[in-house]
Amino acid sequence: MPATIRDVARLAGVSPSTVSRALSMPEMVNAATRARVAAAVEQLGYQPNRAARGLITGRTGNIGLVVPDLANPFFASVTKGVQARARRSDTAVFVADTDEDVTAEVGLVRALSKQVDGLILCSPRSGDADLCAIAQDTNVVLVNRTAAGIPGITYDNEEGMRQAVAHLVALGHRRLAWVGGPVTSWSTQHRGIGLENAVADHGVELSRVGHFGPTYEGGMAAADQVVASGATAVITYNDLVAIGLLARLHARGISVPGDLSVVGVDDIAMSRMARPALTTVRLPKQEAGRIAVELLLALLDDPDSTVDTRGTLHGELIVRDSTGPAASP
Amino acid sequence: MPATIRDVARLAGVSPSTVSRALSMPEMVNAATRARVAAAVEQLGYQPNRAARGLITGRTGNIGLVVPDLANPFFASVTKGVQARARRSDTAVFVADTDEDVTAEVGLVRALSKQVDGLILCSPRSGDADLCAIAQDTNVVLVNRTAAGIPGITYDNEEGMRQAVAHLVALGHRRLAWVGGPVTSWSTQHRGIGLENAVADHGVELSRVGHFGPTYEGGMAAADQVVASGATAVITYNDLVAIGLLARLHARGISVPGDLSVVGVDDIAMSRMARPALTTVRLPKQEAGRIAVELLLALLDDPDSTVDTRGTLHGELIVRDSTGPAASP
DNA sequence: GTGAAAGCGCTAACAT
DNA sequence: ATGTTAGCGCTTTCAC
Numbered sequence: 001m002p003a004t005i006r007d008v009a010r011l012a013g014v015s016p017s018t019v020s021r022a023l024s025m026p027e028m029v030n031a032a033t034r035a036r037v038a039a040a041v042e043q044l045g046y047q048p049n050r051a052a053r054g055l056i057t058g059r060t061g062n063i064g065l066v067v068p069d070l071a072n073p074f075f076a077s078v079t080k081g082v083q084a085r086a087r088r089s090d091t092a093v094f095v096a097d098t099d100e101d102v103t104a105e106v107g108l109v110r111a112l113s114k115q116v117d118g119l120i121l122c123s124p125r126s127g128d129a130d131l132c133a134i135a136q137d138t139n140v141v142l143v144n145r146t147a148a149g150i151p152g153i154t155y156d157n158e159e160g161m162r163q164a165v166a167h168l169v170a171l172g173h174r175r176l177a178w179v180g181g182p183v184t185s186w187s188t189q190h191r192g193i194g195l196e197n198a199v200a201d202h203g204v205e206l207s208r209v210g211h212f213g214p215t216y217e218g219g220m221a222a223a224d225q226v227v228a229s230g231a232t233a234v235i236t237y238n239d240l241v242a243i244g245l246l247a248r249l250h251a252r253g254i255s256v257p258g259d260l261s262v263v264g265v266d267d268i269a270m271s272r273m274a275r276p277a278l279t280t281v282r283l284p285k286q287e288a289g290r291i292a293v294e295l296l297l298a299l300l301d302d303p304d305s306t307v308d309t310r311g312t313l314h315g316e317l318i319v320r321d322s323t324g325p326a327a328s329p
Numbered sequence: 330m331p332a333t334i335r336d337v338a339r340l341a342g343v344s345p346s347t348v349s350r351a352l353s354m355p356e357m358v359n360a361a362t363r364a365r366v367a368a369a370v371e372q373l374g375y376q377p378n379r380a381a382r383g384l385i386t387g388r389t390g391n392i393g394l395v396v397p398d399l400a401n402p403f404f405a406s407v408t409k410g411v412q413a414r415a416r417r418s419d420t421a422v423f424v425a426d427t428d429e430d431v432t433a434e435v436g437l438v439r440a441l442s443k444q445v446d447g448l449i450l451c452s453p454r455s456g457d458a459d460l461c462a463i464a465q466d467t468n469v470v471l472v473n474r475t476a477a478g479i480p481g482i483t484y485d486n487e488e489g490m491r492q493a494v495a496h497l498v499a500l501g502h503r504r505l506a507w508v509g510g511p512v513t514s515w516s517t518q519h520r521g522i523g524l525e526n527a528v529a530d531h532g533v534e535l536s537r538v539g540h541f542g543p544t545y546e547g548g549m550a551a552a553d554q555v556v557a558s559g560a561t562a563v564i565t566y567n568d569l570v571a572i573g574l575l576a577r578l579h580a581r582g583i584s585v586p587g588d589l590s591v592v593g594v595d596d597i598a599m600s601r602m603a604r605p606a607l608t609t610v611r612l613p614k615q616e617a618g619r620i621a622v623e624l625l626l627a628l629l630d631d632p633d634s635t636v637d638t639r640g641t642l643h644g645e646l647i648v649r650d651s652t653g654p655a656a657s658p
Numbered sequence: 659g660t661g662a663a664a665g666c667g668c669t670a671a672c673a674t
Numbered sequence: 675a676t677g678t679t680a681g682c683g684c685t686t687t688c689a690c
Contacts, residue, residue, distance in 0.1 A: 002443065002466070004667055015677045020669055030675060047443050051380040051389065052667035055682045060380065062423075062444075070409050071598065076399045083399070083426050087437075092444060094391075095424040097412050108416075114331065114376050115391075115421060137331070216602060243602055250604070269400065273545060273572055275579070275604045333683060344661045349685055359659060381683035384666045 003044035012040035023048065063296060064094040064112040066105065067122045072214065073268035074238065074285060078122055078143060081289020089297060098125075102184070106130055113138040118296045120289075121145070125184050139303070141296045143288055145186040151299060151309030153291045157187060158194030160281040160315035164235050164263045165198035167279070167317055172326035173233040173261060177207045179222045179245070181214045181237030188237055191265070195235065207231055212241060219244020227252070232260060232326045239264035239271045239280055246274055246322065257324030267318055276321035283315050332373035341369035352377065392625060393423040393441040395434065396451045401543065402597040403567065403614060407451055407472060410618025418626060427454075431513070435459055442467040447625045449618075450474070454513050468632070470625045472617055474515040480628060480638030482620045486516060487523030489610040489644030493564050493592045494527035496608070496646055501655035502562040502590060506536045508551045508574065510543045510566030517566055520594070524564065536560055541570060548573020556581070561589060561655045568593035568600045568609055575603055575651070586653030596647055605650035612644050 009016045014033055022029045022037040029037075040046070054060040065082050067075040079095060086093045094112055098104045102125045113119060118139030124131060131147045134140055142152030168176060178195050181188035188211070199206040207229040212218030219241035226234045226245065236242040242264030249256055256262055256276055264271060267282035291311050299309065338345040343362055351358045351366040358366075369375070383389040394411050396404040408424060415422045423441055427433045431454045442448060447468030453460060460476045463469055471481030497505060507524050510517035517540070528535040536558035541547035548570035555563045555574065565571040571593030578585055585591055585605055593600060596611035620640050628638065 005669095006667080016667090017669075017678080018676055021676085024669085028675075033675080047439075049384075049667050050444055051383050052682090053669070054380050055378075055384065055667080055684090056669045058682085070399070070405045070412070071402065073400065073402070073405075076402075076405045079424070080399050080426055080428075083424065084428070087425075090440075092423050092441065093425075094421050095408070095412070096416075096421075097409055099409075099413070110376075111419075112421065115379055216598065247602060269545065270599055270602070273576060273599070274602070334685095335683080345683090346662080346685075347660060350660085353685080357659075362659080378683050381666090382685070384668090384683080385685045387666085 002049075003046040005046070005048065007044055008037065008040045008046045011044065012036045059117050059300070060115060061090065062092045062094060062116045063293070064096065064116040064119045065122065066096045066098060066108060066112070066119065066124070068098055068100045068125060070095070070097045072240065073270060074266050074283075075122060077268070077285035078289040078292075081286030082120060082293055083289070084286070085290040085293040089293070091293075091297075100125070102126060106134075109134055109138075117300050120292045120296060122292075123185065123187070125182070139296060139299050141292050141299065143292050146310070151295050153288050153295060153311040153313065155187070155283050155288075155313050155315055157190040157315075158197065160265065160283075160317075161191050161194030161235070162198045162201075163315065163317040164281055165195065165202060165204070167319065167323065168233045168235075168261060168263065169202045169204060171233070171261065171323060173204070174326070175205045175207070175229075175231045175233075177209055177226045177229045177231035177234040179209050179219070179226060179234060179236040179241055180211045181218075181241070183211045185214070185237075191237070209234075212237070214238055215240050216244035216247070219246070220248045223248035223252070227254060227260070233263070233323065234260060235263045235265075237265065239266045239268045239278060242278055242280070242322070243270060243274050246276075246278070256322050259327065261323040261326070263323060265315070272320070274322070279320045279323040280318050281315040282318045284313050288313055331378075332375040334375070334377065336373055337366065337369045337375050340373065341365045388446050388629070389444060390419065391421045391423060391445045392622070393425065393438075393445040393448045394451065395425045395427060395437060395441070395448065395453070397427055397429045397454060399424070399426045401569065402599060403595050403612075404451060406597070406614035407618040407621075410615030411449060411622055412618070413615070414619040414622040418622070420622075420626075429454070431455060435463075438463055438467075446629050449621045449625060451621075452514065452516070454511070468625060468628050470621050470628065472621050475639070480624050482617050482624060482640040482642065484516070484612050484617070484642050484644055486519040486644075487526065489594065489612075489646075490520050490523035490564070491527045491530075492644065492646040493610055494524065494531060494533075496648065496652065497562045497564075497590060497592065498531045498533055500562070500590065500652060502533070503655070504534045504536070504558075504560045504562075506538055506555045506558045506560035506563040508538050508548070508555060508563060508565040508570055509540045510547075510570070512540045514543070514566075520566070534560075538563075541566070543567055543569060545569050545573035545576070548575070549577045552577035552581070556583060556589070562592070562652065563589060564592045564594075566594065568595045568597045568607060571607055571609070571651070572599060572603050575605075575607070585651050588656065590652040590655070592652060594644070601649070603651070608649045608652040609647050610644040611647045613642050617642055
């Protein structure tokens with residue numbers, strides 16, 4: 001049986017409320033008593049029961065994180081970031097993996113929302129309406145997505161795409177291809193828009209090659225269409241897709257970057273390990289997790305702040321071996 | 330404000346205790362009243378406050394999972410398995426990433442232990458003494474590790490190594506090398522032992538090449554020592570190490586499997602994507618997570634069961650392109 | 659089969 | 675500055 005606040009109070013010769021105060025508002029209690037309480041706490045190894053505290057304060061000290069797929073290194077990194085930052089604020093993190101299932105997402109969120117002070121939704125696939133409904137009665141922070149009135153942290157996708165296009169154009173490429181991710185993905189939409197603008201600015205062509213899963217398999221599936229498009233360089237939804245693409249191209253005997261240059265997005269650890277090593281737009285992943293927690297914590301302290309609580313992170317082009325000069329026609 | 334049990338009681342025209350019973354012991358309440366309660370619950374969207382319930386039942390309905398590094402695909406998979414199984418039992422999962430820091434591990438565990446019904450410790454780096462101390466006042470299940478009196482799920486490392494060695498010997502290899510993982514890793518010790526036995530059985534040689542981090546970098550670092558050992562085939566602590574090794578070998582112009590065959594352990598997604606695709610011992614990862622949850626749940630239902638609560642999972646050799654016949658001397 | 663009352667461990671008024 | 679009281683939302687005796 002773990003020690004309760006009464007045990008501590010008895011041992012220190014004070015009342016439970018004094019113990020409570022000594023712990024949560026130390027400056028409101030006499031230094032001498034505070035010391036006695038501290039000693040008792042120490043001796044008993046007392047740790048307040050957070051559930052009981054939450055019952056009365058309305059705050060649990062827990063947050064929830066919902067991700068589409070933990071096996072995707074991108075989300076694993078974001079999770080690490082969330083985790084690390086939360087720990088520093090003595091906050092525990094519930095993690096829920098929806099397995100890319102939109103239906104599960106809504107249900108999971110509802111189940112979790114009762115036990116946490118707030119929720120971080122990472123790349124939610126749900127529609128805006130659902131999201132807003134959730135944000136109605138829960139504190140929510142979005143990662144990789146915006147929705148009216150909900151705070152969140154996103155990447156500047158447009159800018160990232162501009163960097164990728166500038167790089168390829170400088171290498172002499174005039175016909176680019178874009179392999180889109182999941183249709184419902186906010187990122188895929190914004191990357192598409194950024195790309196559109198960037199190619200317009202540079203006066204080069206862009207073929208859009210459908211929507212594919214954000215996976216290695218997605219990339220394998222996309223490869224042949226990319227080749228058929230006649231592009232000399234391709235930008236993919238993310239690194240996983242790019243690596244799948246690389247595999248299929250290799251199997252078909254198409255040389256990268258000789259015949260085709262490939263650019264990914266994310267810079268997951270695997271990208272350095274690919275052969276050829278993947279040129280990519282690095283997204284600060286743990287950073288996003290960290291900031292999401294900070295946004296959420298701020299929201300909790302000041303529930304109806306009208307301050308704009310939006311953050312934007314920038315990608316950084318990492319040039320490796322999968323991009324090279326366009327073959328002269 | 331979310332609905333409370335009283336709201337439901339009032340709406341259904343019964344007492345709170347009846348609502349409580351209708352929800353947790355349906356057969357003890359009249360079918361008619363049960364229906365009325367159900368309707369009220371539905372109408373109000375009532376969800377019991379688990380913290381309040383936990384306060385009295387002593388069970389939170391939450392479990393904790395501690396892993397060394399979520400960015401390692403192995404642990405990401407185990408986490409997914411835990412997650413999926415827990416959800417089916419309506420149990421939420423706190424995830425804590427220790428960042429491979431032994432010191433953090435003990436602290437994290439203590440912090441978490443108060444808010445959960447039990448803890449799953451995945452590949453704990455802590456010593457046996459610490460582990461037993463923790464298991465003293467918390468329900469603990471170990472993954473990838475055994476300790477006296479603590480239930481757990483492990484892989485049959487010996488058997489996995491036997492498969493790997495048999496494969497290599499069949500290919501004509503007589504001089505093998507082993508790249509060990511972290512010194513404190515239970516798995517690395519047992520794989521070492523299994524290897525020792527296997528090579529003895531087959532009458533072949535084994536060079537042990539130090540201890541390295543369980544990472545890509547670890548593999549890069551190990552490569553030159555492996556080559557210097559004169560072995561024609563190498564087995565590494567895990568796939569990440571094998572892939573790092575592959576990279577360094579490629580850089581040095583050493584052909585795989587022509588000059589050196591390479592076998593990993595885990596079968597993470599990345600292994601298929603390596604070039605050459607990695608021969609490896611597949612470990613059922615999500616399975617381990619699933620079973621860990623089941624072990625824990627069983628432990629909770631029957632706190633001092635004397636039943637042996639140990640599980641063992643078996644690896645499966647997956648032969649891909651990184652292993653081939655030994656070069657004839 | 660159902661209700662009334664007590665209390666889980668804690669904090670927040672309210673007294674003192 | 676400290677103690678007393680009440681009560682967070684729920685379950686669980688114990689009556690009826």
